[in-house]
Amino acid sequence: MINLALSHSTRDIRLMGRRKSYDRDEVLVKAMELFWAKGFEGTHLSELVEVTGVNRFGLYGEFGGKEGLFQQALDLYLQGTLSAYRETLDAKPHGLGNIQEYFRRLSYGDAYHGCLMINTLTEQDNVTSDAFSAAREVYCEARNLFLKNLQEAQAAGELAPDRDVDALANLLSTVDSGLSIHGIVSPSDSEKDAIAAQVLRLLD
Amino acid sequence: MINLALSHSTRDIRLMGRRKSYDRDEVLVKAMELFWAKGFEGTHLSELVEVTGVNRFGLYGEFGGKEGLFQQALDLYLQGTLSAYRETLDAKPHGLGNIQEYFRRLSYGDAYHGCLMINTLTEQDNVTSDAFSAAREVYCEARNLFLKNLQEAQAAGELAPDRDVDALANLLSTVDSGLSIHGIVSPSDSEKDAIAAQVLRLLD
């Protein structure tokens, strides 16, 4: 018992042993990019080893194999996505300006392969229920952020009081995910701007 | 040479031999449902054998293995999807009514797993370029159908002449795909109707 407690309490403090030759976060970023491009089933451990430079055994021990690696890579992606949502949609004061700014900042880079959150939702049957839930949760959080801005806009008189803010929030969320699909077919930022401009007319 | 030509010219006419114990179209429907639910990489040949009742060898000979089976199952799905688009969006006279009707008829059944066309687009790296192109083509065709209705609406005075019908068509297409994602998270037809109602306000 005492030994167990001791070994546990001192586990964090590295007293001896070889140092890890990789950076945990860098590995997660590489893995995320691969899962992003090829999905969970489409990504093979051999590719993860190749891209991250970490041995199969290392990946298993450190991240818990393919599933653990996917979960953590997805969490990293979702955390970044959530930050991006919050940076624009949770800015004070809430209102229509935030929504406008959100769609303005959206951009397809080059080699756009959609959004990992959306891709995970469409791959529901292949991923852990935890992974699916995490993606779903961020999706809902984004929807709620849209809603909050609409509600405050309505309270401030930016938006007519009879507008259905709940349905509008769902529409904005739908357009947001739809853009991640549309971008696969036609990754043009100017086209995205034109689409956003149209939907934003609803908020004038 | 003569033998080759003869054997070829008579191939279609079944003169003798054992009859197939399965219906080609039924097999494709079963395969389609599986690919729809689990994606290309996520569907294994053993499952296809189990569901269709056709042996591995039969699937290979008749459909060209997993890839051929996916292509043909996808084509079947896309054909149905295209028919659904055309039935509403290519009805005469073209106009805003068609668009309204399209979104009205949309429905998530139970156990909704998104749209196979959209899922194929998000699985780009795992599927044949032919399969991806086929999905992309139908996506674009739908967008063009939206456009046609908007153009005719504009010509008929249903829609103000200064409206950007191109951007509007892209928006409708984006909402359409977005709904297939939103339905995974929240497969409620009434919510779908509310979302559609909002975007249709743009066309009044």
Added chain:
DNA sequence: ATTATTTCACACCTATCGTTCAGTTATGGA
């Protein structure tokens, strides 16, 4: 009934999946 032809069932192929094990190397404290 015989026979040519086609499909079917079973088992087997190679390749690769994700996972794991010994054996070796590097590190910090005694």
Added chain:
DNA sequence: TCCATAACTGAACGATAGGTGTGAAATAAT
């Protein structure tokens, strides 16, 4: 310097992937 510990390496694990060969079963013309 030696040792206890942790991490790394390469090989190999069993399972299963998709694809295939062989012989039996079924069919329609002879």
